[in-house]
Amino acid sequence: MRRARFIRTAVIAFLFLFMMHALPADAKQNVDVSPALGHLDHAIAALEKGRSADADFASFKVWWQRNKQAVSNSSLDVSIQLSQDISSASLSMLNDDPEEALQNMRALRQTLQDYQSGLYGGRQKNHSLSSYITELDNAKQSMDRKDWATATSQVRQLQQDWLSVEGDVVSQSQTIYTESEKNLVMMDAYLADPDTRAKAKPLVAEMITSLKPLAFANYGMWDAALIPIREGLEALLVIGALLTFARKANSRAAKLWIWSGTCLALFVCLAVGACVTFLLSVAAFGSNNSLINGCSGVIASLMLLYVGYWLHRHADIKRWNTFIQQKTSQAISRRRMISFAALAFIAVLREGMETVIFLIGMAGQMPAAHLISGIAIGFGILTVIGFLMLKLGVLLPLRPFFMISSFVVFYLCFKFMGSGIHSLQMAGVLPSTVSDLLPSVTSLSIFPSWYSIIPQAVCLLIFIVVVLKEHRQSLKKHAREA
Template identity: 80%
Template sequence: MKFSRCIGASMLIILIAMLSMYPLTVQAKKAVDVSPALNDLNHAITALQHGKSAETDYSSFKKWWQNNKTTVSKSSLDASIQLSQDISSASLDLLNGNRAQSIKSLSALRQTLQDYQSGLYGGTTKSGHQSLSSYITELGNAKQSMSQKDWVTAASQVKQLQQDWLSVEGDVVSQSQSIYTESEKNLVMMDAYLADPKMHAKALPLVEEMITSLKPLASANYGMWDAALIPIREGLEALLVIGALLTFARKANSKPAKVWIWSGTSLAVLVCLAVGVLVSFLLSVAAFGNNNSLINGWSGVIASLMLLYVGYWLHRNADIKRWNAFITSKTSQAISKQKMISFAALAFIAVLREGMETVIFLIGMAGRMPAVQLASGIAAGFGVLIVIGFLMLKLGVLLPLRPFFMISSFVVFYLCFKFMGSGIHSLQMAGILPSTVSDTLPSINSLSIFPSWYSTIPQVACLLLFIFIILKERRAAASH
């Protein structure tokens, strides 16, 4: 009952938060056609790269700006201010005759125009809900730069695509988990390829693959089950962690441990909802993108290390004699306070990691489908999680001691392996770790195995530790 009440309360709070976002949804004003301006800037940059004068093309661009400045300002004050700043910088660099700096300034100006064209600016502030169609336009701009071998611009555009991904990932994951995972991986790989002059050419097929896979999703309509699948998909792994911890606490007959675990879980839910409100009312989803990658990255790595310890502890206590000794040698509170705090911390991190994704994904869907369908979808998704959690706890208690500990330890080891890979991948998305890629490494999305030594080496280390723990405990059991 406590499990159902906790999940039910979380669901109610999330429903209220999601529905409160609908009044904020504002129809963006129609953007100005920037194709002539982009054409002028492309010619000006090309001329400078070939040692020629860019005066004619840049003058043509400035005429376009004078004719459209007022309209752009009405469409988006934020875009107008940024364009004015970029134009001032580019004009000054061209006047000083600094060719290299002029190319950089014009490229920055072109990027701002492309962002405006893509719909990244809306109303009087930067839009928090970029459409998937506009994101595909951004991909097309990056593809054009790669096709023209303008690798510097392409690298900048891919960095921007990584930041903007959070604005559209909810659209993608609600329709196809495989396309979502593959696209996120491609963003990291493109960044790595563009950072290495010898591998530049490998980036173009990846951006083409993303465009091809995302286009069919751009015109799709959302339904109730699209919203329902998000909490189910994102919450299942956190549920496995919490279920294993709660079942263990029940087998140890430790009520304080249950309180600590639920406290960590509840605190994580509140933090996720607070972030959701912050993003909805104060920040844009895109502005929060890098912070979300950092949270996912560090929480994944920390949770992985904690799961490694919990997995070892569960596997160790699979021996019935050792378990009985553990229970009888302690007071009625068989689990130490330090261990209960670690359980609470693990529950907090696991729920924070998955809950943050869930809230951000649902924010991305708010305003893009009827409020009733969104609310029904969230309710259905959490309803399924309640049923799964209830069955998990019941079956966990009914299982004999040794099978329970063995199954739980392998589930925890699996999550440890997966969290480590996905956590490091998120840190690469955030730019904390280099986006290096090796063609000799495998790529298995379901296990969060990515073709990078930065994620592969820690995962191999985890795997070797798993094997060592299993062999060690088998030897210990055989000696008894």
């Protein structure tokens, strides 16, 4: 309990510093870019029809020279990005390359639309849920115009920017959060195939409709408390099963290894949170977070598959007693203790990263005192749940404990595999291909993609084989004893 209180206090202290630094300063007023967008729209329309866009682009550059300093004063980031986009468009026009010019013009227009939507502010690129909805609207307009190249680029940008707003969404509706994440991957997949592009339009419309009611919601203390509770429960199940097993084996060393892996993961999460808050922006960290979640999810799933198998095998009391007697004080080998520490580290890292980023995203949208109180309550409830799990786990008879633990671990293995591969698709590591033939159950991390369904099916098959094999051996054993 003393160690748990120390960890909780450290987490709250670090997050308090993050939130204080992350409170937004007053945003500078943006320059009206409507005239510039008008010039670019005419230039893009001319290029799409095979005509010269020189006059319209020249008009845009005149606007840029007049407003460059004002734009730079409101946001240095967007000024730098616009200068780069204009240089690329000018070079392609000079080289008389209409296709590349069209692509560069669309990129330039997207930067201006992002700036107009409020996605650039101060020294970082900041997103609010309302500005993210505007971004969705821009993608929908591109789809309505059948400008599929721009729509594809916008959807991929939406995937990267999702991290900036997902804390706002998950604190209010887990269902909308999971559905939105799924839709982002499916839109990318549909847009990649000319035959399915039209299917992306209802998905972006669905996201806009579902997110709008959440855009102007007021946050309270319990909204902040629910973040660590919701994100931490699955990691707590893993750590609780490992610690209870270590206590049943009377292995103090194993418990120290598990706690070491847990504490190291918490430290890494807090360090990443500090880095994002002080050095980067949440948006800039988007694809990296998806990559970390994806890799950690797949690795944790594979490790849980082995742990679940091992727990199920030792549900037999005689086998367990033989195991303890043969190993004496070294009931759990050093290699297995290290693997337990690694599993605890990965499980906490996966959930802790999202918790920290979610809470940073909520900073400035509610009073700091309410936010800190909510975090304290959330981690306090997690501590109580963890304490009860350990006490109940030790009190359970050996066979029910191992059976329940193995089923929980296999369930987490199945879920982590699906969500991990889904995150890798969000990060762009795996193709975002989907199939209408496949089911979609977001609560179980089942997504309509062969990339996630096949590994999950393999995990489920292994679980069934293990259960049937152990059941068959148990029947044979009882038959011999009879």
